[in-house]
Amino acid sequence: MLNGKKIVAICTARIFEPTQHRFLRILSEKLESQDIGILIYTMNSDFLWNKDKYYPESMIYDMVPYDYADIIIVMDEKIKSRKQSRKIIDRAKRRNVPVIVVDGKYDDTVDVWFDYNPGFEKIVRHIIEFHGVKKPCFIAGIKDNKFSDDRIAIFKKVIAENGIEFKPDMIHYGEFWADPARKAMMDIIESGNIPDAVICANDVMAINVIDVLKKYGYKVPEDIIVSGFDGLDEANYCTPKLATARCDGEVLANAVHECIERSMNGEVFSEKAIVPVLETNESCGCKCTLDNISTTLVYRLNDNFYRYQDDIRIMYEITTAIHMSKDAAAAAECIDHEIMQNVNCFMYRSCFDYEMYYYDKPLLSSEKNKFKLLYDCDDPENRVKDINENYFYKWLANKIEKNKSALIFNALDYLSKPLGFVCYTFKGYNFIDYAKSASITNTLSMGLGSFVQEQHQLCVAKRVEQMYLKDQLTGLLSRSGFNKEFTALCDVPENIGMTITVIMSDLDGLKYINDNFGHAAGDNAISAAADILKTSCPDGSLCVRYGGDEMLAVYPGDTDTDSIIQNIDNKLNEHNAKIATDYKVSLSCGSFKTTLSREFDLTDAIKRADEIMYRNKRSRKAEMRKTAK
Template identity: 35%
Template structure:
């Protein structure tokens, strides 16, 4: 194993309210897989006198750049949130590479922040002079392929890959090919389709398979979302799963338990990754030598109905659905109405009052002072040193006021005392950042984050 030679700070170098600060860079923190890791990591950090600052982008940057930006050299304004990472108060930076899906953005974070000597931990990626931590996806995916080929005796399998040339997808394709060839099934590129990790794209790819008359015995998907799209396509064509075609996924997201049939997959426990990261952080605090890479072993195969096996009934799918559905729909309606009212407000006092009277979020919203009068033009610095506070946690606030950004947010101590992750997300207008929001609330409410951002962006 390669050992790192970069210097590490010991415990106690940086503190806020006598707690060390850990920064997590992520995309789509509202995604169930991502917020599970946030939940378990936060528990371990609290137990070790740390607080978690989450710097969040609300969408997949790879997809965004390909589909919504017409200039390849133009970045999403939301990546400005990573400029908020303050190396003077941060002990460790954690970056979720496979979630952010944008190498240049990640390299920019590493180059800007890592040069200060702060340890940078990469989850599911590999970068020089960083601590790279990955799940053993290969072993987990091999379990699924062998279950389909060797237990169910499938002779005509098909692989639904992610993006072309994506490293994760290519490694899973290599495993698919290895296992079928070991079982004397010749590999052909006709066995491979690309669903780009998305429901709709895999749905369309499966439609093409069916239309071409190339219906296999099993479709092994590189992730769960594509497996759900494949199942929908097959059922729309009156092809029964698993009686006519076996379907499997990968990742173990909660939604696979709410599908009919429930989907066979492989879960990687977020608590295992959180524990490994916590041990690395503690070693860095003690100044101990660290390895360049760590591997978290695979968790468990989730055998279920989509491959023809019995379903694991331990998951409360009805309770999960109802909890998320009613929270989401109620708040979506409120936020839409509040945004419309603020848009027509004649004064900042009226706008602040409308937000305070109609929402009850534990959040702070800060806006560039120059955004209000169009005087701020420094594109190299997305946020001003003095911001305007539009909303804070003080119920008596009646108007905007100035605040020095170096102090992070008003009443930061109450957020830390809350013992929940503190989430930062950039505000944007016409792909230009104009401020940021800081939120701290229960995990089950994370699904509301995109709507809160949308409401404030369009107010």
């Protein structure tokens, strides 16, 4: 429970599919009526039963609140990864949270599943026995896939019982998808061995088979009967309407809801099976029992579709704006758009460490619970805020209470690295909202992912620029850095006519220090002299390492150069007394003042200060020789 409310967490994938949406809508509405909080954790792709491939989207299942959930539902056939489903189940079991698995079988879980085989046998028997087909063929799904193999076995069984000899060329593979099914049907036609019925392992393939047959001039069902399996809504909107066996989302939702109630009441049970319902229709030669689609519905679908096309253009603009943002606050500002009115965006804090290249390093366990709330649709001013786990669960409890409808969680990822997640707080269960959630997530993933990459590149560029503009030993400006700063100063019209003060300094005895104490000692002497020059000059001075042991200070304004040079000498004496080395650090300095004009010759000003500095240096050496005698 979270804040006194029971919580059901649903782990699934591809909620934008019509059958998925129908199931989630019906189940969520039932739970909502009982004041139960619903959290849906979904990927936009699925694992396709590929146990070895890593999907960064799968981090969303790490966000399931295992410590607060009362029931966890795993849509195994939607996720299509026993490894991932097992991971979710094990985490729940460690906390004694009951797990209901839909369309999968695991130990210690309640398994709700469509008993596909009896349902598929119904449609095959209807085609073979009721319609008296003598020359059928079967378009299966993926080769060596369990669902495919089970349905092939049923096809063989039914035709054998009806005295039809099985031949290998009766079986073709459409991979449960449109293009492969179309190719399979074209191959059948081009072989010249035309069947009187094409039985398909699912509706998607059957709908495409009908389209191919019509393009080749065959009539369905007059010339060739076609059947599917699944009961997609599209089966009733194609021409002719498709004969199928319906794995009804409403029946499944009712069954899962019953299991939730029984589990919450402490009842122990292991499974509940649902047999798909036979739906005869026009494609097999039977009469359609469904009313024609209403004109109002067509208009509504068209309106939603064209609005969605507009949304795609807007989402592209948002992606670009986020990518070009100057900082995280500006990126968050881009999310504040009508199309994002139900979006709440969280990112890992480590994304904002621009010094590091985020996509190069693995996400550490210590980083996985450290988020930044980038955008809250109910509080747009609450942006770019570091949050901890306690804050997040208080935030979540508030959203559940305020929204009532299911909250949907979707992972943000870019360059095969998770960035964080989005929480959608849709009001109700509009299919278009669910359908476009994947596009919005992709918009944010692309925008924020490229933003993080861009900020790192800018950080690297700035670091390189600093290396180019700053002297690495002293921290003073390099000549290039000084030229850039001084040019900018001269470009300000108000500065024309002001006094420019130039102080040139040279380290005394550097060769002696290097020869007798080593170059490290020489570097220390240069660095110490540079620090003292910089701290002795007024704020706003441009202090430069001009040559090996020559340093320059340019101040835009009039100042007492004698006091500055005396201050430098005093600080050097303090430094020498403090470090107590066998050598002394001293600077010879010279200064020159002039007026900044549009024809200002910086080289001449430096030369004049340099001449004065060397005059002082010679005087100092002469004084030292006289003192030595």
